[in-house]
Amino acid sequence: QVQLVESGGGLVQPGGSLRLSCAASGSIFSIGTLAWYRQSPGKQRELVARITSGGNTNYADSVKGRFAISRDNAKNTVSLQMNSLKPEDTAVYYCNAHPVVTSAGINSRDYWGQGTQVAVSS
Numbered sequence: 001q002v003q004l005v006e007s008g009g010g011l012v013q014p015g016g017s018l019r020l021s022c023a024a025s026g027s028i029f030s031i032g033t034l035a036w037y038r039q040s041p042g043k044q045r046e047l048v049a050r051i052t053s054g055g056n057t058n059y060a061d062s063v064k065g066r067f068a069i070s071r072d073n074a075k076n077t078v079s080l081q082m083n084s085l086k087p088e089d090t091a092v093y094y095c096n097a098h099p100v101v102t103s104a105g106i107n108s109r110d111y112w113g114q115g116t117q118v119a120v121s122s
Contacts, residue, residue: 002026002102002111004095009116016120017083022095022113024076027103034071034078035098038091038118048093049080062088085120093118 008020024031035050049059049069057069068081078095095113099106 001104002028002097002100002107004097004111004113006093006095006113006116009093009118011119011121012085013122014085014087014120016085017081018085018118020080020082020093020095020116020118022078024078024097024100024111028076029101029103030073031076031097031101032099033097034069035096036069036078036080037094037096038089039094039115040091043091045094050096051078082118085118087120089118090120091118092116 003025004022006022008018012018033050033052036048037045038048039045047060048063049067051057051069051071066084071078092115094115097111099108100111
């Protein structure tokens with residue numbers, strides 16, 4: 001019932017910017033932590049940024065000062081503003097939500113989006 005749909009990925013030149021968005025749909029009452037992960041070929045999926053329901057944020061060292069995560073609780077969306085992009089930012093980016101409270105109760109498992117490709121190349 002709960003779905004996470006991502007948008008905003010694409011190809012951008014080094015130094016450019018992209019804004020990723022993720023919209024959660026379903027009979028959602030609230031979402032605890034929303035996060036963005038990424039995975040590059042040959043690497044493990046890593047946490048890029050996360051934001052709690054109270055607005056507390058956490059960033060990977062590699063993106064600090066360049067990326068900014070935000071959320072709109074009224075719309076159940078989370079965004080990732082990515083500036084000063086580098087080739088090493090190239091990856092599939094995934095939206096994550098945990099936990100999610102729906103009309104059926106509290107879902108403690110992680111919910112994931114389908115992933116959106118970000119390619120930084122000249």
